Amino acid sequence: MSEQREEFDVVVVGAGSAGCALAGRLSEDPTLRVLLLEAGGSDDVLEVQVPAGLYKTWRTRLDWNYTTEPQPGLGGRKLFWPRGKLLGGSSSINAMIYMRGARCDYDEWAELTGDPSWSYDSVLPLFRRMEDNARGADRFHGVGGPLRVEDLRSPHPWTRAVVRSAVAAGHPRNDDFNGATLEGVGQYQVTQRRGRRWSSADAYLHPAERRPNLTVRTGALTTRVLVSGGRATGVEYRCGGRVHTAHATREVVLSGGAVNSPQLLLLSGIGPADHLREVGVDVVHDLPGVGGGLQDHPLVPVVWHVRSGRSLFRAESPSGYARWFGARRGPLTSNLAEAGLFTRSNPELSEVDLQMHFLPVKFWKQAEVDPDVDAFTAAVVLVHVRSRGSVRLRSADPTWAPAIDAGYLTDERDLEALVSGVEQAREIGATAPLSAVLTEEWSPGASVQGREALRATVRNTLESLYHPVSSCRMGPADGSDEQAVVDSQLRVRGIEGLRVVDASVMPTLVRGNTNAPTIMIAERAADLILGRTVDPALAAA
Numbered sequence: 001m002s003e004q005r006e007e008f009d010v011v012v013v014g015a016g017s018a019g020c021a022l023a024g025r026l027s028e029d030p031t032l033r034v035l036l037l038e039a040g041g042s043d044d045v046l047e048v049q050v051p052a053g054l055y056k057t058w059r060t061r062l063d064w065n066y067t068t069e070p071q072p073g074l075g076g077r078k079l080f081w082p083r084g085k086l087l088g089g090s091s092s093i094n095a096m097i098y099m100r101g102a103r104c105d106y107d108e109w110a111e112l113t114g115d116p117s118w119s120y121d122s123v124l125p126l127f128r129r130m131e132d133n134a135r136g137a138d139r140f141h142g143v144g145g146p147l148r149v150e151d152l153r154s155p156h157p158w159t160r161a162v163v164r165s166a167v168a169a170g171h172p173r174n175d176d177f178n179g180a181t182l183e184g185v186g187q188y189q190v191t192q193r194r195g196r197r198w199s200s201a202d203a204y205l206h207p208a209e210r211r212p213n214l215t216v217r218t219g220a221l222t223t224r225v226l227v228s229g230g231r232a233t234g235v236e237y238r239c240g241g242r243v244h245t246a247h248a249t250r251e252v253v254l255s256g257g258a259v260n261s262p263q264l265l266l267l268s269g270i271g272p273a274d275h276l277r278e279v280g281v282d283v284v285h286d287l288p289g290v291g292g293g294l295q296d297h298p299l300v301p302v303v304w305h306v307r308s309g310r311s312l313f314r315a316e317s318p319s320g321y322a323r324w325f326g327a328r329r330g331p332l333t334s335n336l337a338e339a340g341l342f343t344r345s346n347p348e349l350s351e352v353d354l355q356m357h358f359l360p361v362k363f364w365k366q367a368e369v370d371p372d373v374d375a376f377t378a379a380v381v382l383v384h385v386r387s388r389g390s391v392r393l394r395s396a397d398p399t400w401a402p403a404i405d406a407g408y409l410t411d412e413r414d415l416e417a418l419v420s421g422v423e424q425a426r427e428i429g430a431t432a433p434l435s436a437v438l439t440e441e442w443s444p445g446a447s448v449q450g451r452e453a454l455r456a457t458v459r460n461t462l463e464s465l466y467h468p469v470s471s472c473r474m475g476p477a478d479g480s481d482e483q484a485v486v487d488s489q490l491r492v493r494g495i496e497g498l499r500v501v502d503a504s505v506m507p508t509l510v511r512g513n514t515n516a517p518t519i520m521i522a523e524r525a526a527d528l529i530l531g532r533t534v535d536p537a538l539a540a541a
Helices: 017-026 051-057 103-113 120-130 157-168 200-208 257-267 273-278 318-327 412-429 451-461 515-530 536-540
Strands: 003-013 034-037 131-133 147-151 184-187 214-217 221-228 231-239 242-254 292-294 298-306 339-343 354-359 375-382 389-392 403-405 438-443 498-500
Touching: 003 017, 003 231, 017 034, 017 200, 017 515, 034 242, 103 120, 120 131, 120 515, 147 200, 157 184, 157 339, 157 354, 157 375, 157 412, 200 515, 221 242, 221 257, 242 257, 242 515, 257 389, 298 412, 298 451, 339 412, 354 412, 375 412, 412 438, 412 451
Parallel strands: 003 034, 003 242, 034 214, 131 147, 242 498
Antiparallel strands: 184 339, 221 231, 231 242, 292 389, 298 375, 298 438, 339 354, 354 375, 389 403
């Protein structure tokens, strides 16, 4: 393969949730030459655009199709991890839930990094700037930003029923999870525009593609970061059967996500020296934390059969498609997880630690098989996770998938919290009006009673909610956290001109879905790279 060399100011690796947002924002400066590299291809795919078709993108060419290592806490099971391999990344294949997390999450980030600019009050203006919320602007929300946020256009009748049942079971109603408080039950807002998915590519990249200073390359697999004299000078990537070198005069930015960013650092010789030597990679910079501290939200499904009615199992009917192609309404506009609940596994906790997703469809084994019957699912999710895992290389060959150890249930407290969540889900299912919709419990099943039996169920049925973070986490600028990979300005410790900008930098998991926080991190990074500050009007609103 022959080698070609090009020069840009900033090279961004990965056109996912963060990479699209970052490239779009950076290219607003016409003096900055920006290259965005994406290993996957186009997002111009019907299954991407139709919200309810999201699971049809999994295990296809649009997906990295990762699998974890055998998990001892799950009886040796391996779990499937979908990760978007196309423009928009995982924002093109996710459930579109617009969720920021709790105030305490960001205040903890500020404490862990020693940087108050990551506190909730400091990042709220970034969330408001990026939003175009259909409900309008207020203290917590913005309009006119690139990311369209709407209410579901055609919520399922069972979604309204579960909200009423959860309130009847003692949970407060919450019509805005991104407002004053996170706790309670309500319907989600989603990243859609008029019943169509609105990914980070739709929001940030496609409007910027005609800018002469932005170059986007798809089918481009970045194989290593080039480092000279302690500085990142560019990247090497494979595209069209050739090896290319892209030189960066200012910065290289990794936005591959919590799996691919640490993998690329390791392939580049940046990481734990002993591990790099084991797999035959020359050590460029010994940075022990790369790939460590991995966190993910675990999910346990509680599934019931239903007395009557049409679940989303039947959404793909001729009438369903007619309504979607015509008025962009009907069951195909569903994001499947239409309503949610945030609560505590223990009433003595100061903050929520559980989230439930309510789906008017059978969701089982991560949609490995299509639903076969009408059913209803309450997906119990632990959002304050104590277990930790890692991302490691299997080989120095960049085409090999890395070894992902999610570390599920390595901390027993996670198991106990999930058991409590299953018990609460059952209480809601037994409360009217939802109880009039549901019949027998399919999983765990009515015969499974008591905490010991439920512990076994959790171990046997736990899945991923696909929210991996923290594998290149932020830490204080003074280096006091030896496992931190980047400082609070997202700069890789010990290597100049190199940043990581994606979910991998989160010091801890947020209490909720991770797509909006990931885009917010990209907004923050754009300000850092461009040397600008948040609009005072947004900060003061």
